[in-house]
Amino acid sequence: MKQILLLLANGFEAYEASVFTDVLDWNMVEGDRSTKLVTCGLRKQLMCTGRLTVMPELLTAEVDVNEFDALAIPGGFESAGFYKDAYSDDFLSIIQKFNLAEKIIAAICVGALPLGKSGVLCGRQGTTYHLNNGCRQQQLAAFGVKVVNQPLVIDGNIITSSSPATALDVAFTLLEMLTTKENCRQIKHLMGF
Template sequence: MPRVLVPLASGSEELEAVTIIDLLRRAEIEVVTAGLEPGPVTCSRGTVLVPDVDLDDVVEDDFEMVILPGGQPGATHLDRDTRIHDLLARQAAADRWTAAICAAPSVFASTGLLDGRSATSFPGAVDPKRYPEIRLLEQPVVIDGKIVTSRGPGTAMDFALQLIELLLDADRRAAVEAKLMRPR
Protein backbone atom coordinates (compact mmCIF):
# COMPACT_ATOMS: atom_id res chain seq x y z
CA MET A 1 0.00 0.00 0.00
CA PRO A 2 1.12 3.56 -0.64
CA ARG A 3 2.46 5.59 2.27
CA VAL A 4 1.57 9.29 2.48
CA LEU A 5 2.47 12.14 4.80
CA VAL A 6 0.03 14.76 6.09
CA PRO A 7 1.90 17.47 8.02
CA LEU A 8 -0.23 19.23 10.63
CA ALA A 9 0.46 22.79 11.71
CA SER A 10 -1.25 24.92 14.30
CA GLY A 11 -4.18 26.58 12.53
CA SER A 12 -4.64 23.90 9.86
CA GLU A 13 -8.18 23.51 8.53
CA GLU A 14 -9.53 20.51 10.43
CA LEU A 15 -12.29 19.62 7.97
CA GLU A 16 -9.69 19.26 5.21
CA ALA A 17 -7.14 17.41 7.36
CA VAL A 18 -9.63 14.94 8.82
CA THR A 19 -11.37 14.31 5.48
CA ILE A 20 -8.05 13.55 3.78
CA ILE A 21 -6.85 11.30 6.60
CA ASP A 22 -10.17 9.48 6.96
CA LEU A 23 -10.86 8.79 3.29
CA LEU A 24 -7.32 7.68 2.49
CA ARG A 25 -7.34 5.33 5.48
CA ARG A 26 -10.70 3.92 4.31
CA ALA A 27 -8.87 3.07 1.07
CA GLU A 28 -6.21 1.29 3.17
CA ILE A 29 -3.53 3.82 2.31
CA GLU A 30 -0.99 4.25 5.09
CA VAL A 31 -1.39 7.84 6.29
CA VAL A 32 1.24 9.28 8.60
CA THR A 33 0.24 12.51 10.32
CA ALA A 34 3.17 14.56 11.58
CA GLY A 35 3.05 17.65 13.75
CA LEU A 36 5.42 20.49 12.99
CA GLU A 37 5.93 20.74 16.74
CA PRO A 38 5.67 18.05 19.44
CA GLY A 39 2.24 17.42 20.91
CA PRO A 40 -1.36 18.02 19.90
CA VAL A 41 -2.24 20.49 17.14
CA THR A 42 -5.00 23.05 17.61
CA CYS A 43 -6.68 23.60 14.26
CA SER A 44 -8.27 26.75 12.81
CA ARG A 45 -11.69 26.14 14.42
CA GLY A 46 -10.34 24.92 17.75
CA THR A 47 -10.44 21.18 17.08
CA VAL A 48 -7.43 19.44 18.59
CA LEU A 49 -5.73 16.69 16.56
CA VAL A 50 -3.04 14.39 17.88
CA PRO A 51 -0.44 13.65 15.15
CA ASP A 52 0.95 10.14 14.84
CA VAL A 53 4.53 11.46 15.07
CA ASP A 54 6.61 14.61 15.18
CA LEU A 55 7.77 15.76 11.75
CA ASP A 56 11.41 15.34 12.80
CA ASP A 57 10.75 11.59 13.21
CA VAL A 58 9.82 11.11 9.53
CA VAL A 59 11.30 14.09 7.70
CA GLU A 60 13.91 11.88 5.99
CA ASP A 61 11.45 9.11 5.06
CA ASP A 62 10.18 8.53 1.54
CA PHE A 63 6.48 8.94 0.83
CA GLU A 64 4.45 8.31 -2.32
CA MET A 65 2.66 11.59 -1.63
CA VAL A 66 2.95 14.59 0.69
CA ILE A 67 -0.44 16.26 1.28
CA LEU A 68 -0.77 19.73 2.81
CA PRO A 69 -4.09 20.69 4.41
CA GLY A 70 -4.96 24.37 4.19
CA GLY A 71 -6.42 26.78 6.67
CA GLN A 72 -4.89 29.82 8.24
CA PRO A 73 -2.57 30.34 9.91
CA GLY A 74 -1.75 26.65 9.23
CA ALA A 75 -0.64 27.19 5.64
CA THR A 76 1.57 30.08 6.72
CA HIS A 77 3.19 27.87 9.38
CA LEU A 78 3.80 25.16 6.76
CA ASP A 79 5.32 27.71 4.40
CA ARG A 80 7.69 29.05 7.06
CA ASP A 81 9.02 25.59 7.89
CA THR A 82 12.19 24.75 5.95
CA ARG A 83 11.59 21.04 6.54
CA ILE A 84 8.37 21.29 4.50
CA HIS A 85 10.19 23.08 1.68
CA ASP A 86 12.90 20.39 1.72
CA LEU A 87 10.28 17.59 1.67
CA LEU A 88 8.51 19.17 -1.30
CA ALA A 89 11.77 19.63 -3.21
CA ARG A 90 12.68 15.99 -2.57
CA GLN A 91 9.24 14.83 -3.73
CA ALA A 92 9.57 16.83 -6.96
CA ALA A 93 13.13 15.61 -7.60
CA ALA A 94 11.99 12.00 -7.14
CA ASP A 95 8.95 12.55 -9.43
CA ARG A 96 6.58 11.73 -6.56
CA TRP A 97 3.17 13.23 -5.81
CA THR A 98 2.48 16.41 -3.86
CA ALA A 99 -0.99 17.70 -3.05
CA ALA A 100 -2.37 20.80 -1.33
CA ILE A 101 -5.81 22.22 -0.63
CA CYS A 102 -7.27 25.63 0.24
CA ALA A 103 -4.52 28.05 1.32
CA ALA A 104 -1.77 25.39 1.16
CA PRO A 105 -1.14 25.71 -2.62
CA SER A 106 0.49 29.00 -1.60
CA VAL A 107 3.30 26.87 -0.11
CA PHE A 108 3.78 25.24 -3.52
CA ALA A 109 3.77 28.69 -5.15
CA SER A 110 6.44 30.07 -2.82
CA THR A 111 8.68 27.05 -3.42
CA GLY A 112 8.36 27.39 -7.20
CA LEU A 113 6.61 24.03 -7.64
CA LEU A 114 3.73 25.69 -9.51
CA ASP A 115 5.84 27.72 -11.94
CA GLY A 116 4.42 27.18 -15.43
CA ARG A 117 1.64 24.94 -14.11
CA SER A 118 -2.11 25.07 -13.65
CA ALA A 119 -3.43 25.03 -10.09
CA THR A 120 -6.33 26.07 -7.91
CA SER A 121 -6.61 27.32 -4.34
CA PHE A 122 -8.87 29.17 -1.97
CA PRO A 123 -9.61 32.54 -3.63
CA GLY A 124 -6.79 34.96 -2.89
CA ALA A 125 -4.46 32.37 -1.31
CA VAL A 126 -2.20 32.47 -4.38
CA ASP A 127 -1.87 36.04 -5.63
CA PRO A 128 -1.84 36.08 -9.46
CA LYS A 129 0.10 39.36 -9.45
CA ARG A 130 2.85 37.86 -7.31
CA TYR A 131 2.84 34.57 -9.23
CA PRO A 132 1.96 35.41 -12.86
CA GLU A 133 3.64 32.20 -14.05
CA ILE A 134 0.88 30.08 -12.43
CA ARG A 135 -2.33 29.43 -14.37
CA LEU A 136 -4.96 29.73 -11.62
CA LEU A 137 -8.21 27.90 -12.32
CA GLU A 138 -11.51 27.85 -10.43
CA GLN A 139 -12.01 24.09 -10.62
CA PRO A 140 -12.57 21.95 -7.50
CA VAL A 141 -9.46 19.84 -8.15
CA VAL A 142 -6.60 20.48 -10.59
CA ILE A 143 -3.93 17.95 -11.54
CA ASP A 144 -0.82 19.14 -13.38
CA GLY A 145 1.95 16.59 -13.61
CA LYS A 146 2.47 15.10 -10.15
CA ILE A 147 0.90 18.11 -8.38
CA VAL A 148 -2.70 18.12 -7.17
CA THR A 149 -4.43 21.23 -5.82
CA SER A 150 -7.94 21.91 -4.54
CA ARG A 151 -10.10 24.90 -3.50
CA GLY A 152 -11.15 24.50 0.13
CA PRO A 153 -13.24 22.73 2.75
CA GLY A 154 -16.16 22.21 0.37
CA THR A 155 -13.93 20.34 -2.09
CA ALA A 156 -12.09 18.24 0.50
CA MET A 157 -14.04 15.06 -0.23
CA ASP A 158 -13.55 15.37 -4.01
CA PHE A 159 -9.87 16.08 -3.40
CA ALA A 160 -9.38 13.05 -1.14
CA LEU A 161 -11.24 10.75 -3.53
CA GLN A 162 -9.08 11.97 -6.42
CA LEU A 163 -5.96 11.25 -4.35
CA ILE A 164 -7.20 7.69 -3.76
CA GLU A 165 -7.65 7.22 -7.50
CA LEU A 166 -4.15 8.56 -8.22
CA LEU A 167 -2.47 6.48 -5.53
CA LEU A 168 -4.44 3.27 -6.15
CA ASP A 169 -7.04 3.16 -8.92
CA ALA A 170 -10.56 4.16 -9.97
CA ASP A 171 -12.05 0.94 -8.54
CA ARG A 172 -10.75 1.68 -5.04
CA ARG A 173 -12.00 5.25 -5.29
CA ALA A 174 -15.44 3.99 -6.35
CA ALA A 175 -15.53 1.46 -3.50
CA VAL A 176 -14.72 4.13 -0.90
CA GLU A 177 -17.12 6.64 -2.44
CA ALA A 178 -20.01 4.14 -2.60
CA LYS A 179 -19.93 3.69 1.18
CA LEU A 180 -20.06 7.47 1.76
CA MET A 181 -23.64 7.74 0.45
CA ARG A 182 -22.82 10.91 -1.48
CA PRO A 183 -25.66 12.32 -3.56
CA ARG A 184 -25.26 11.87 -7.30
Protein backbone atom coordinates in the same frame (compact mmCIF):
# COMPACT_ATOMS: atom_id res chain seq x y z
CA MET B 1 1.36 -0.79 1.22
CA LYS B 2 1.33 2.84 0.10
CA GLN B 3 2.19 5.43 2.73
CA ILE B 4 0.83 8.95 2.60
CA LEU B 5 2.35 11.75 4.66
CA LEU B 6 -0.25 14.18 6.02
CA LEU B 7 1.79 17.34 6.51
CA LEU B 8 0.14 19.59 9.09
CA ALA B 9 0.88 23.24 9.83
CA ASN B 10 -0.28 24.81 13.07
CA GLY B 11 -3.66 26.39 12.31
CA PHE B 12 -4.65 23.77 9.73
CA GLU B 13 -8.35 23.23 9.05
CA ALA B 14 -9.60 20.15 10.87
CA TYR B 15 -12.14 19.35 8.15
CA GLU B 16 -9.56 19.49 5.37
CA ALA B 17 -7.26 17.10 7.24
CA SER B 18 -10.13 14.79 8.18
CA VAL B 19 -11.10 14.05 4.58
CA PHE B 20 -7.72 12.42 4.06
CA THR B 21 -7.96 10.43 7.30
CA ASP B 22 -11.53 9.31 6.57
CA VAL B 23 -11.15 8.35 2.90
CA LEU B 24 -7.83 6.58 3.38
CA ASP B 25 -9.05 4.81 6.55
CA TRP B 26 -12.18 3.64 4.73
CA ASN B 27 -9.84 2.19 2.12
CA MET B 28 -7.87 0.36 4.83
CA VAL B 29 -11.02 -1.18 6.27
CA GLU B 30 -13.32 -1.65 3.26
CA GLY B 31 -11.16 -1.14 0.18
CA ASP B 32 -7.96 -2.72 -1.09
CA ARG B 33 -6.27 -2.04 2.29
CA SER B 34 -3.24 -0.44 0.63
CA THR B 35 -3.13 3.11 2.06
CA LYS B 36 -1.53 4.03 5.37
CA LEU B 37 -1.67 7.65 6.49
CA VAL B 38 1.07 9.09 8.72
CA THR B 39 0.69 12.53 10.33
CA CYS B 40 3.57 14.99 10.51
CA GLY B 41 4.22 18.47 11.85
CA LEU B 42 6.93 20.88 12.98
CA ARG B 43 6.22 20.29 16.67
CA LYS B 44 4.89 17.54 18.93
CA GLN B 45 1.57 19.29 19.42
CA LEU B 46 -0.42 21.31 16.90
CA MET B 47 -3.54 23.41 17.32
CA CYS B 48 -5.92 23.39 14.39
CA THR B 49 -8.88 25.62 13.72
CA GLY B 50 -11.58 25.11 16.31
CA ARG B 51 -8.82 24.67 18.90
CA LEU B 52 -8.58 20.91 18.41
CA THR B 53 -5.16 19.68 19.55
CA VAL B 54 -3.34 17.12 17.42
CA MET B 55 -0.15 15.20 18.18
CA PRO B 56 1.48 14.19 14.88
CA GLU B 57 3.23 10.83 14.62
CA LEU B 58 6.38 12.32 13.07
CA LEU B 59 8.23 15.59 13.24
CA THR B 60 9.38 17.10 9.95
CA ALA B 61 13.02 16.38 10.83
CA GLU B 62 12.20 12.66 11.04
CA VAL B 63 10.67 12.32 7.57
CA ASP B 64 12.36 10.07 5.02
CA VAL B 65 10.62 10.88 1.74
CA ASN B 66 11.70 7.50 0.35
CA GLU B 67 9.27 5.81 2.76
CA PHE B 68 6.24 7.60 1.30
CA ASP B 69 4.24 7.48 -1.92
CA ALA B 70 2.30 10.72 -1.58
CA LEU B 71 2.02 13.96 0.36
CA ALA B 72 -1.27 15.51 1.54
CA ILE B 73 -1.55 19.12 2.77
CA PRO B 74 -4.72 20.68 4.18
CA GLY B 75 -5.11 24.44 4.19
CA GLY B 76 -5.57 26.59 7.24
CA PHE B 77 -6.29 30.01 8.69
CA GLU B 78 -3.79 32.84 8.72
CA SER B 79 -5.29 34.06 12.01
CA ALA B 80 -4.44 30.66 13.56
CA GLY B 81 -0.79 30.84 12.45
CA PHE B 82 -1.02 28.56 9.41
CA TYR B 83 1.52 30.42 7.25
CA LYS B 84 4.16 30.60 9.98
CA ASP B 85 4.53 26.80 9.78
CA ALA B 86 3.51 26.33 6.14
CA TYR B 87 6.13 28.80 4.91
CA SER B 88 8.92 27.49 7.16
CA ASP B 89 12.07 26.04 5.60
CA ASP B 90 11.36 22.54 6.98
CA PHE B 91 7.81 22.49 5.59
CA LEU B 92 8.88 23.78 2.16
CA SER B 93 11.83 21.36 2.02
CA ILE B 94 9.52 18.36 2.43
CA ILE B 95 7.35 19.63 -0.43
CA GLN B 96 10.41 20.09 -2.65
CA LYS B 97 11.70 16.59 -1.87
CA PHE B 98 8.36 14.95 -2.69
CA ASN B 99 8.19 16.83 -5.98
CA LEU B 100 11.81 16.02 -6.86
CA ALA B 101 10.96 12.34 -6.34
CA GLU B 102 7.89 12.85 -8.59
CA LYS B 103 5.52 11.67 -5.88
CA ILE B 104 1.88 12.74 -5.72
CA ILE B 105 1.22 15.96 -3.81
CA ALA B 106 -2.40 16.80 -2.92
CA ALA B 107 -3.22 20.21 -1.44
CA ILE B 108 -6.60 21.55 -0.40
CA CYS B 109 -7.52 25.25 -0.62
CA VAL B 110 -4.68 27.47 0.70
CA GLY B 111 -2.56 24.33 1.16
CA ALA B 112 -1.51 25.24 -2.40
CA LEU B 113 0.24 28.41 -1.21
CA PRO B 114 3.20 26.60 0.42
CA LEU B 115 3.49 24.61 -2.83
CA GLY B 116 3.76 27.93 -4.65
CA LYS B 117 6.26 29.34 -2.17
CA SER B 118 8.38 26.16 -2.40
CA GLY B 119 8.72 26.68 -6.16
CA VAL B 120 7.28 23.31 -7.19
CA LEU B 121 4.35 24.97 -8.99
CA CYS B 122 6.36 27.68 -10.75
CA GLY B 123 5.35 27.67 -14.43
CA ARG B 124 2.67 25.05 -13.75
CA GLN B 125 -1.09 25.21 -13.34
CA GLY B 126 -2.75 25.31 -9.95
CA THR B 127 -5.53 26.85 -7.94
CA THR B 128 -6.26 27.95 -4.40
CA TYR B 129 -8.98 29.70 -2.40
CA HIS B 130 -10.98 31.71 -4.92
CA LEU B 131 -13.34 33.84 -2.82
CA ASN B 132 -12.62 37.03 -0.83
CA ASN B 133 -11.72 39.10 -3.93
CA GLY B 134 -9.32 36.41 -5.20
CA CYS B 135 -6.48 37.61 -2.94
CA ARG B 136 -5.20 34.06 -2.32
CA GLN B 137 -5.20 33.34 -6.07
CA GLN B 138 -3.18 36.53 -6.57
CA GLN B 139 -0.69 35.33 -3.94
CA LEU B 140 -0.38 32.00 -5.76
CA ALA B 141 0.14 33.77 -9.09
CA ALA B 142 2.93 35.86 -7.51
CA PHE B 143 4.84 32.58 -7.03
CA GLY B 144 4.83 32.05 -10.81
CA VAL B 145 1.84 29.71 -10.86
CA LYS B 146 -0.58 29.75 -13.80
CA VAL B 147 -3.76 30.09 -11.75
CA VAL B 148 -6.76 28.26 -13.18
CA ASN B 149 -10.14 29.24 -11.77
CA GLN B 150 -11.48 25.70 -11.41
CA PRO B 151 -12.49 23.70 -8.33
CA LEU B 152 -9.76 21.08 -8.84
CA VAL B 153 -6.58 21.30 -10.92
CA ILE B 154 -4.18 18.45 -11.63
CA ASP B 155 -0.81 19.27 -13.18
CA GLY B 156 1.37 16.19 -13.40
CA ASN B 157 1.91 14.89 -9.87
CA ILE B 158 0.25 17.86 -8.13
CA ILE B 159 -3.41 18.27 -7.16
CA THR B 160 -4.67 21.65 -5.95
CA SER B 161 -8.18 22.86 -5.12
CA SER B 162 -10.12 26.07 -4.65
CA SER B 163 -11.91 25.77 -1.31
CA PRO B 164 -12.92 23.52 1.58
CA ALA B 165 -15.90 22.43 -0.55
CA THR B 166 -13.46 20.54 -2.80
CA ALA B 167 -11.75 18.66 0.04
CA LEU B 168 -13.47 15.31 -0.49
CA ASP B 169 -12.84 15.52 -4.24
CA VAL B 170 -9.12 15.94 -3.53
CA ALA B 171 -9.07 12.98 -1.13
CA PHE B 172 -10.93 10.75 -3.59
CA THR B 173 -8.67 11.85 -6.45
CA LEU B 174 -5.64 10.98 -4.34
CA LEU B 175 -7.11 7.58 -3.50
CA GLU B 176 -7.82 6.88 -7.17
CA MET B 177 -4.27 7.88 -8.17
CA LEU B 178 -2.81 5.61 -5.47
CA THR B 179 -5.10 2.63 -6.12
CA THR B 180 -7.60 2.24 -8.96
CA LYS B 181 -10.71 3.94 -10.28
CA GLU B 182 -12.79 0.89 -9.35
CA ASN B 183 -11.46 0.82 -5.78
CA CYS B 184 -12.18 4.54 -5.40
CA ARG B 185 -15.69 4.11 -6.80
CA GLN B 186 -16.33 1.31 -4.27
CA ILE B 187 -15.13 3.44 -1.33
CA LYS B 188 -17.33 6.35 -2.48
CA HIS B 189 -20.31 4.01 -2.66
CA LEU B 190 -19.67 2.55 0.80
CA MET B 191 -19.30 6.05 2.24
CA GLY B 192 -22.70 6.97 0.77
CA PHE B 193 -21.59 9.15 -2.15
